[in-house]
Amino acid sequence: MASRVLLVTWEYPPIVEGGLARHARKLSEQLVRDGVEVHVLTRGDQRSQVREERHGVTVHRVPEPGYPQGLNEFVAWVRQLNDDLLVAGRALAEELDFDVVHSHDWLVAVASKRLADAVGAPLVTTVHATEYGRHQGWVHVAPQSDIHRTERWMVHVADQVIVCSHYMRGHVADIFDLDEARIAVIPNGIDPGDLQPRAGQPVIDRARFAAPHERLILLVGRLVYEKGFQVALDALPDVIAKVGNVRFLVAGSGTADSELRAQATRLGLDEHGTFLGWIGDDTLHSLYRIADLTVVPSLYEPFGLVALEAMASDCPCIVADTGGLREVVPPGERVGLRFNGGDAEHLGVMMERLLTDEPLRDRLVVQAREHVLGFDWADVAARTRAIYDGLLTGQVARVR
Structure with missing residues (x-):
């Protein structure tokens, strides 16, 4: 032994x-x-x-x-x-x-x-x-x-x-x-207890990033090509136009940082969101709790920890139908939604759906809370x- x-x-x-x-x-x-x-x-x-x-x-x-x-x-x-x-x-x-x-x-x-x-x-x-x-x-x-x-x-x-x-x-x-x-x-x-606020931890004010009537979309991870953030940015203009009152946060750092910021500017997204750069775990866990939706748009993903963390924090998630994400978010729209990896138009449709369908959001949150206990x-x-x-x-x- x-x-x-x-x-x-x-x-x-x-x-x-x-x-x-x-x-x-x-x-x-x-x-x-x-x-x-x-x-x-x-x-x-x-x-x-x-x-x-x-x-x-x-x-x-x-x-x-x-x-x-x-x-x-x-x-x-x-x-x-x-x-x-x-x-x-x-x-x-x-x-x-x-x-x-x-x-x-x-x-x-x-x-x-x-x-x-x-x-x-x-x-x-x-x-x-x-x-x-x-x-x-x-x-x-x-x-x-x-x-x-x-x-x-x-x-x-x-x-x-x-x-x-x-x-x-x-x-x-x-x-x-x-x-x-x-x-x-x-x-x-995953340990859901790690995601809960600790005593003395500063509480992030949601008002810093979105008004009460606005929906807040969260993108988290290393800013590199394979994480697919460029796909999510491409999807956002149509979502903002159709849903209205939508803002986004990008949390992370990496080699694609400047390229993604330039893309956001070209798409006219600067006034609709914020690039936070690298953040620590405590801040990240707070962001899950104030976001209305987490998107994991990876082109290559061995597992998909961000999706698990979002679900454990009662934040609905949409993930690319690729790699290990298929095992973290199984088919059937039981704990989260999937979109065709790399397809910005399909992602936009799924984001619009989840942001506007309250019963769907509530059902996913409840079932995901139980699902994460298996990890x-x-x-x-x-x-x-x-x-x-x-x-x-x-x-x-x-x-x-």
């Missing part, structure tokens, strides 16, 4: 770049509650403690400079990060024995594999997304080809691969020529631990 695990990730709270940090934190903390000793090896900055206890998890941080924005430079930065993680990990392995090394995505793949070999432990790799998916298959030239090659190597050297959706299992098996039997599906979890971190941790134990006993648990 796995009693001590080394989890390797490039981000861990309070350093948060995206959903991976939240996943690593919640999984680690739940494993600790289940009796597993978890050590997280990750990066830090000049303010970070080298070693600290966070909610029962022992976190070891390697100080790293801020990463560069250029992709070529970023890939070189990742190589140095892996070198530094490997040095720190080897020193840690001289102090402690580890039963399993659990790696998250390509950014820490090299260090994780070498550490697993050094300690003689099985390597579990969770694939949260792929470069192939992020770039719609355009991975033929560097640096995308370098990342794609690393991901292919990563899944083939791992003793077990985990993905967050059945869509991702087929995707990973297909693009990396990997037997699906080697890929376990464990959906991400439980206790279950995620139990299924993950079953994989650890299966590797150690020679009877790999096939998680479907």
Whole structure:
């Protein structure tokens, strides 16, 4: 049975770049509650403690400079990060024995594999997304080809691969020529309690963004092409014209920020909404509570955590009919609506419908509140631990 695990990730709270940090934190903390000793090896900055206890998890941080924005430079930065993680990990392995090394995505793949070999432990790799998916298959030239090659190597050297959706299992098996039997599906979890306002937390005044009679549409995530925000912006002018009294918020940052702002200006949307830039979790959770609708227009989406968070916050959602979003928002208009991915006109029709049909909104909110309870971190941790134990006993648990 796995009693001590080394989890390797490039981000861990309070350093948060995206959903991976939240996943690593919640999984680690739940494993600790289940009796597993978890050590997280990750990066830090000049303010970070080298070693600290966070909610029962022992976190070891390697100080790293801020990463560069250029992709070529970023890939070189990742190589140095892996070198530094490997040095720190080897020193840690001289102090402690580890039963399993659990790696998250390509950014820490090299260090994780070498550490697993050094300690003689099985390597579990969770694939949260792929470069192939992020770039719609355009991975033929560097640096995308370098990342794609690393991901292919990563899944083939791992003793077990985990993905967050059945869509991702087929995707990973297909693009990396990997037997699906080697890929376990464990959906991400959500803790509705994390989304509730904390004592002393400032309350966001909805009046900052919309009048009482106006509907407020929320778009959340990294501002990159594959998240599809350009599709949502294209849909908004017709929605505003037909529904009236509609405003929007874009919360997030990324390489497409300036392009999306320029698009909004071209479409005459500047007076109808606000780009907030990057926001922290507390602010994000407050936005779900004041929004009338969350739209997840992704062109590529391995899972769809934003949709789960919106539903857990009693905010109706519309998602693209693509990838893992199909599993988070099942068919039948029971917990949310879908639109044809990439189709701005269809998205506009669905937004107009949800903003004007109060009985539909109320029904979706009630049913979604129950639906999200099926994505439980206790279950995620139990299924993950079953994989650890299966590797150690020679009877790999096939998680479907």
